[in-house]
């Protein structure tokens with residue numbers, strides 16, 4: 001029996017775009033997610049790619065703005081996009097757009113009041129893949145992860161910590177050094193506490209130095225992104241990747257900003273990257 005309640009379903013490029021909800025053990029709330037099933041999923045097992053969204057997003061932004069369905073259908077990829085945090089009655093929030101609901105930062109909070117529900121790390125690394133594999137025809141050992149901004153941070157850190165689960169990784173405009181920039185420092189202080197030692201395992205630059213990833217990492221970053229200098233600081237990641245001889249392609253895209261217009265422009269390249277790694 002399905003654990004998922006179907007909120008909506010629509011055909012798209014011969015596949016099916018679903019919005020689902022379920023009671024999450026990790027967050028103790030109802031979580032929403034979108035799932036795209038390509039036509040190939042009717043006939044057999046196919047790879048799955050998880051997409052993690054950025055600040056202020058729900059499962060909907062990527063689903064309606066990125067235009068991923070055409071290429072996912074062609075390549076035969078299931079694409080799963082969860083919400084960015086727990087929500088609902090009794091879930092704490094902040095008036096700021098970069099903390100609380102819509103800003104889970106893909107960590108397990110240990111500080112009050114966040115620690116009761118803000119368990120997005122456990123949700124994305126354990127509960128969600130478990131449920132998706134149970135309910136959909138996912139090919140064993142063929143899962144990838146990617147994301148945007150806060151979700152790019154989530155994808156990079158989670159992939160480097162769980163290469164056994166996620167065999168491919170990419171990111172669009174990712175936060176790569178959360179311990180060093182205002183968005184990350186604010187969220188990590190609130191969720192993880194003031195002791196910065198606990199932040200390291202959620203910092204892509206630290207993890208690239210200490211662990212790396214056993215496959216090529218793809219990153220796209222717009223040069224006209226208003227967050228580039230203060231919050232994203234892509235050069236820190238480029239330097240770390242070079243120093244550690246990590247296989248990677250980091251592409252600075254001239255004139256592109258931080259929006260879904262940028263994401264939609266490069267989404268096909270990211271889906272192809274995952275299909276190549278997961279089918280190879």
Ligand SMILES: N[C@@H](CCC(=O)N[C@@H](CS)C(=O)NCC(=O)O)C(=O)O
Pocket residue numbers: 053054055056057061065097148149150258259260
């Ligand atoms: N201050 C901005 C920052 C938020 C922002 O740029 N969010 C990005 C991710 S970091 C996003 O994807 N927004 C939703 C969208 O464009 O649909 C706002 O509140 O809109």
